[in-house]
Amino acid sequence: MAIITKLLFLCFLVFFFHHANAQNLALNFYRRTCPSVESIVNRTTASFISRAPSLAAALLRMHFHDCFVRGCDGSVLLNSTANNTAERDSIPNLSLRGFQVIDAVKTAVERSCPRTVSCADILALVARDAVSQIKGPFWQVPLGRRDGNVSISNEALTNLPPPFFNATQLVASFAAKGLDVKDLVVLSGGHTIGVSHCSSFTTRIYNFTGRNDADPTMDPNYVAALKARCPPTDTTTIVQMDPGSFDRFDTDYYTIVRKRRGLFESDAALLRNNVTNAYVQQHSSSSGSSSFFQDFAASMVKMGRIGVLTGTAGEIRRICSVAN
Numbered sequence: 001m002a003i004i005t006k007l008l009f010l011c012f013l014v015f016f017f018h019h020a021n022a023q024n025l026a027l028n029f030y031r032r033t034c035p036s037v038e039s040i041v042n043r044t045t046a047s048f049i050s051r052a053p054s055l056a057a058a059l060l061r062m063h064f065h066d067c068f069v070r071g072c073d074g075s076v077l078l079n080s081t082a083n084n085t086a087e088r089d090s091i092p093n094l095s096l097r098g099f100q101v102i103d104a105v106k107t108a109v110e111r112s113c114p115r116t117v118s119c120a121d122i123l124a125l126v127a128r129d130a131v132s133q134i135k136g137p138f139w140q141v142p143l144g145r146r147d148g149n150v151s152i153s154n155e156a157l158t159n160l161p162p163p164f165f166n167a168t169q170l171v172a173s174f175a176a177k178g179l180d181v182k183d184l185v186v187l188s189g190g191h192t193i194g195v196s197h198c199s200s201f202t203t204r205i206y207n208f209t210g211r212n213d214a215d216p217t218m219d220p221n222y223v224a225a226l227k228a229r230c231p232p233t234d235t236t237t238i239v240q241m242d243p244g245s246f247d248r249f250d251t252d253y254y255t256i257v258r259k260r261r262g263l264f265e266s267d268a269a270l271l272r273n274n275v276t277n278a279y280v281q282q283h284s285s286s287s288g289s290s291s292f293f294q295d296f297a298a299s300m301v302k303m304g305r306i307g308v309l310t311g312t313a314g315e316i317r318r319i320c321s322v323a324n
């Protein structure tokens with residue numbers, strides 16, 4: 001009995017500290033230690049996005065890939081070492097772009113506030129600023145994350161949802177991170193910007209069931225257009241996910257999904273679940289983007305709290321790609 005009581009107490013402590021951590025983030029976390037952090041991040045990010053708006057998509061995706069693997073702890077930024085292959089070198093992360101932006105922002109922040117602001121916080125702020133700089137929503141980012149010093153390639157494979165996931169698998173993948181079905185459909189709206197390599201969807205257009213067929217849930221005209229652009233074994237060509245406005249943050253994604261022109265099975269899957277389907281229908285018919293923008297902001301804040309390290313856990317990295 002005594003053992004059971006002790007075990008229950010231990011479980012309580014683990015649960016309590018886990019939750020206390022996520023709640024320890026604060027909007028004014030650097031008020032005394034680095035009051036100018038947000039303006040430095042914003043200015044440096046803008047210097048990149050103004051020249052290359054397509055980087056906004058890359059930076060948003062990088063934050064997502066950070067948070068889904070070991071929480072938002074900057075582990076996606078770490079380089080592999082002689083005896084460890086890091087997340088950054090796992091298959092889903094080979095198409096990440098924009099590490100140079102994070103490095104430049106970190107250098108600028110270190111100049112004003114040495115060893116104070118974590119790379120995990122910088123990534124969360126850069127993702128927010130990048131989205132808002134291409135006319136997307138703006139949200140306040142709770143801060144105070146600390147950097148992890150562990151990054152394992154295989155964990156990216158097991159934690160990041162692949163493009164061939166169906167609705168049930170996607171819901172489970174998000175639930176495992178404390179995100180609900182609404183977060184899934186809202187955050188998938190991030191695919192209103194950015195590009196994809198053909199290789200992320202060639203099976204879907206060329207060999208869906210192993211019989212040289214295409215996914216019947218995709219608009220056949222779009223299948224034909226994609227085939228014209230993407231030869232079966234192509235590994236380098238990229239396609240805009242929201243053709244024509246891939247660097248403007250808007251509600252087009254939901255129109256695309258409704259028209260059965262989403263690139264991935266994971267996009268098409270949103271029509272298969274009642275909650276996500278209703279959201280797609282509503283946001284593809286309304287011309288206003290404000291409720292999507294509000295929802296996106298709220299879900300990004302929620303995603304940004306996944307598994308964060310706070311207090312004395314982890315470290316404040318000096319260089320984002322290398323543990324101290």
Ligand code: HEM
Binds near residue numbers: 097162187195
């Ligand atoms: C729901 C599950 C998701 C799946 C299966 C998925 C899958 C993918 C894939 C396969 C690509 C293309 C990679 C390439 O071939 O270059 C991509 C791109 C992208 N994803 Fe997702 N994604 C998901 C959720 C998200 C979320 C939650 C966000 C952000 C909130 C996001 C933001 C992006 C962006 C912005 C790009 C374009 C990146 C660029 O232009 O470099 N995705 N995603």
